[in-house]
Amino acid sequence: MVREVSESCIDSLLTEMVACYCNRFYANKPELAARRIEAIGYQVGHQLSERYTMDRPRFTDHLEAIKFICKDFWSELFKKQIDNLKTNHRGTFVLQDNKFRWLARMSIDPSTENVSPVEDITSPTAESKAAQAMSMHLYFPCGIIRGALSNLGIPCAVSADISNLPACSFVVRIKA
């Protein structure tokens, strides 16, 4: 049987990790905090995809690897699959989770839309504060996906789009 811990353990750990980097270490440098949080996610994704692909044959193309992330990998992490996968067939994939677990317990200001972790993290306005906190939490899963794919030999950039909450879309851009 797979070993489990209470969901509160991972929830509190992630909340505290984000608070630690955003409030204590880099309170005035959100871009540095973001980079560290992404790096932690990358490490986790890298190790997990190593474990979950141990008994599998090598993926023959990018789509197959992305499908593995959407199905098996996501199921191990969230007990559900990615709900929708889109691609432009030129190296960009959009993975949508209709009810992303790690955002489910956050209170969100509905007026803040279209926050992607790569933009909008340095603007200091008050209304962007909530959005900034939320985007900080998204660096971790973005890092996980990037780490997992990079372990499969696919270098990429990953960002998140939460304009359709509680859905969350992860945009994977594979580097040519």
Next chain:
Amino acid sequence: MPPVAPRSGDAIFANVERVNAELFTLTYGAIVRQLLTDLEEAEEVNKQLDQMGYNIGIRLIDEFLAKSNVSRCNDFRETTDVIAKVGFKMFLGVTASVTNWDADGTCCSIVLEDNPLVDFVELPDNCQGLYYCNILSGVIRGALDMVSMKTEVTWLRDVLRGDDVFELQVKLLKHVPEEYPYKDDE
């Protein structure tokens, strides 16, 4: 209505939402690793982990009280017993035991044989000063702080340092009397 009976750790753990422990373990490991890179000194990392644990503990106690139906503990002995049997079980899915009581019942050890935080973990030689699981001691200290018990929690034994079990010494420093805002009774 009769008081609700306290629930066992097993019963609560069976009913809470659970996640794959590997995700938790590897995430914790990645955080410790990143902290070591950023802070360099093991001593500083210990301090941060303790602080993170403390912050988690002061929030986790609410969930603990809400889900366990545990009523007021009569003494420190009962408190540590509840932490070991119910607290560890409902969050980490493992049970701990309590031993090594001092004569006046204010200091004891919580012993953990199985600890999901350290699956896959080995400490390299340059991390000897690190208390890898320091977040746990912080959680206990934070949670007890919220129920009016000031404690000092220290590691006596650590599997990652070559011991056979994990042993946390919990020392009760002060029992802060609760002050009620009993205004409306007048």
